[in-house]
Amino acid sequence: MADTARTPHPDADWWRQAVVYQIYPRSFADSDGDGIGNIAGITAKVDYLKALGADAVWLSPFYPSALADGGYDVDDYRDVDPKLGSLADFDELSTRLHAAGIRLIVDIVPNHSSNRHVWFQEALAAEPGSPARDRYIFRDGLGPDGDQPPSDWVSHFGGSAWTRVPDGQWYLHLFAPEQPDFDWSNQEVREDFRKTLRFWSDRGVDGFRVDVAHGLAKDLSEPLRSLPLIPEMELEQDGSNPLFDRDDVHTIFSEWRAVFNEYDPPRSAVAEAWVPTARRALYARPTELGQAFNFDLLREDWDAEGFRKSISENLAESAATGASSTWVLSNHDVVRHRTRYGLPQGIGTEGLDSWLLSDGQDPLPDDATGLHRATASTLLLLALPGSMYLYQGEELGLREVPDIPRDQLADPIWLRTGHKLKGRDGCRVPIPWNIDRSADGGSSFGFGSGGAHLPQPDWFGGLSVEAEEADPDSVLHLYRKALALRRELQGAETLEWVSEGATAQPGILHFRRPGGWEVATNFGTTPVPLPEGEVVVSSRPLEGDTLPGETTVWLRK
Ligand code: NOJ
Numbered sequence: 001m002a003d004t005a006r007t008p009h010p011d012a013d014w015w016r017q018a019v020v021y022q023i024y025p026r027s028f029a030d031s032d033g034d035g036i037g038n039i040a041g042i043t044a045k046v047d048y049l050k051a052l053g054a055d056a057v058w059l060s061p062f063y064p065s066a067l068a069d070g071g072y073d074v075d076d077y078r079d080v081d082p083k084l085g086s087l088a089d090f091d092e093l094s095t096r097l098h099a100a101g102i103r104l105i106v107d108i109v110p111n112h113s114s115n116r117h118v119w120f121q122e123a124l125a126a127e128p129g130s131p132a133r134d135r136y137i138f139r140d141g142l143g144p145d146g147d148q149p150p151s152d153w154v155s156h157f158g159g160s161a162w163t164r165v166p167d168g169q170w171y172l173h174l175f176a177p178e179q180p181d182f183d184w185s186n187q188e189v190r191e192d193f194r195k196t197l198r199f200w201s202d203r204g205v206d207g208f209r210v211d212v213a214h215g216l217a218k219d220l221s222e223p224l225r226s227l228p229l230i231p232e233m234e235l236e237q238d239g240s241n242p243l244f245d246r247d248d249v250h251t252i253f254s255e256w257r258a259v260f261n262e263y264d265p266p267r268s269a270v271a272e273a274w275v276p277t278a279r280r281a282l283y284a285r286p287t288e289l290g291q292a293f294n295f296d297l298l299r300e301d302w303d304a305e306g307f308r309k310s311i312s313e314n315l316a317e318s319a320a321t322g323a324s325s326t327w328v329l330s331n332h333d334v335v336r337h338r339t340r341y342g343l344p345q346g347i348g349t350e351g352l353d354s355w356l357l358s359d360g361q362d363p364l365p366d367d368a369t370g371l372h373r374a375t376a377s378t379l380l381l382l383a384l385p386g387s388m389y390l391y392q393g394e395e396l397g398l399r400e401v402p403d404i405p406r407d408q409l410a411d412p413i414w415l416r417t418g419h420k421l422k423g424r425d426g427c428r429v430p431i432p433w434n435i436d437r438s439a440d441g442g443s444s445f446g447f448g449s450g451g452a453h454l455p456q457p458d459w460f461g462g463l464s465v466e467a468e469e470a471d472p473d474s475v476l477h478l479y480r481k482a483l484a485l486r487r488e489l490q491g492a493e494t495l496e497w498v499s500e501g502a503t504a505q506p507g508i509l510h511f512r513r514p515g516g517w518e519v520a521t522n523f524g525t526t527p528v529p530l531p532e533g534e535v536v537v538s539s540r541p542l543e544g545d546t547l548p549g550e551t552t553v554w555l556r557k
Pocket of ligand 1: 069
């Protein structure tokens with residue numbers, strides 16, 4: 001533990017410009033052949049992560065869970081799911097990562113537990129109005145018999161956000177019924193999460209990814225306010241929504257900051273907060289979490305001005321608060337960006353639900369375009385100040401799997417929406433390590449000898465680690481090269497747009513970083529003159545002294 005008057009740890013800012021590689025543990029590598037990835041499987045791949053050049057690994061939930069929502073339904077916040085290993089396995093992974101110079105971030109899920117959590121079981125067994133129920137959000141129903149939910153609030157995964165229990169009360173779950181929401185005005189809840197933060201910090205965890213950070217503080221004053229059925233991103237932008245992004249959420253994160261600062265270096269944190277850019281910056285204040293995911297580009301078409309605007313806004317917001325920016329193109333909740341960028345404008349942002357329901361057939365993505373734009377956008381973002389969050393498999397250029405047989409879909413979204421939305425399984429298919437399906441005696445391209453918990457398509461072998469290792473022009477080699485060079489590129493967190501010369505044209509983004517670095521992206525399809533400088537890396541081979549369409553180049557002067 002650190003004293004408060006200490007001199008800053010030399011590594012205190014390691015997270016500000018880190019490349020963080022997200023591992024979805026159940027789909028990364030399976031060492032024991034049960035079809036589900038595990039902790040020891042990840043440990044066996046530490047050399048791969050080191051060779052990739054990741055600064056940190058973020059582990060999505062690995063806690064005991066019935067997997068009602070891919071592990072975001074946590075039974076016990078201070079243990080490892082026996083299906084994935086043990087605390088000893090976790091410690092071994094942590095030791096091996098640290099020995100390789102890679103930091104470890106864990107996912108913390110504070111908005112809700114699982115319905116199997118000991119506290120929720122206690123709440124069910126207890127009387128209405130009891131302290132055990134007060135840790136969650138139980139209410140009487142409406143109507144003469146109380147058989148109507150207490151409010152019209154809807155679950156993220158479809159249907160009412162309230163479920164009735166046998167004694168007639170209802171509990172709130174903003175996600176699946178198996179994910180009851182905590183009441184964060186309850187001091188016991190607050191204290192228990194501080195205990196969890198210390199539990200993992202004491203084990204050497206370097207940081208936390210905070211799930212649904214904008215949802216913890218709720219206005220539960222009676223009568224509960226009616227909420228129009230609108231997407232979360234269109235909610236009031238002033239903190240007045242009863243469920244999301246309320247101003248009092250920031251008190252919670254100030255308390256967490258005090259815990260993070262008990263350690264030396266202080267533990268880092270990043271908020272998952274689906275809120276407008278200006279409000280997002282509040283979560284990322286140095287007095288709170290330090291960073292918040294910037295999801296703007298997940299909703300942005302392949303468009304130079306959209307990218308420029310997002311980059312400028314995010315850098316300005318971060319500079320204003322002292323946070324550092326974050327950049328995200330893929331994660332376990334969204335269609336993989338190689339696929340999104342291969343779809344016509346508009347479909348890759350707004351039309352993905354119906355595209356998934358067509359099993360990826362209507363329309364068929366243009367894969368070459370998707371690949372060019374995906375690598376160009378990744379190389380562009382890797383050159384920006386701030387942290388880059390990569391999602392497992394994007395370094396292989398993996399595409400979405402949109403045609404998983406319907407009876408094998410596991411995402412609660414599929415069930416809860418009455419099969420109106422397919423959900424997120426297509427980006428969670430286990431990673432292909434080998435070219436041959438049966439390379440290790442199994443059938444899962446080297447994921448594990450017992451097959452894979454979600455079916456992998458035949459084309460996975462061609463995008464496997466083995467295939468890409470052998471191909472010097474592969475996406476994997478591009479990522480490795482860029483991540484290595486990025487260590488030289490990242491200095492002061494500043495960026496200057498270049499607005500003169502041949503590249504100051506529509507469709508071109510061109511900026512300078514300190515140390516003589518220049519980065520240009522051609523969003524169009526026609527080659528343009530290459531800016532001056534020594535070419536260090538490009539997302540596609542260059543043609544003479546031109547920058548081809550849909551290509552990013554890094555230059556040094
Ligand atoms: C956000 C997570 O990223 C997502 O996978 C999960 O379903 C919800 N939060 C609920 O925990």
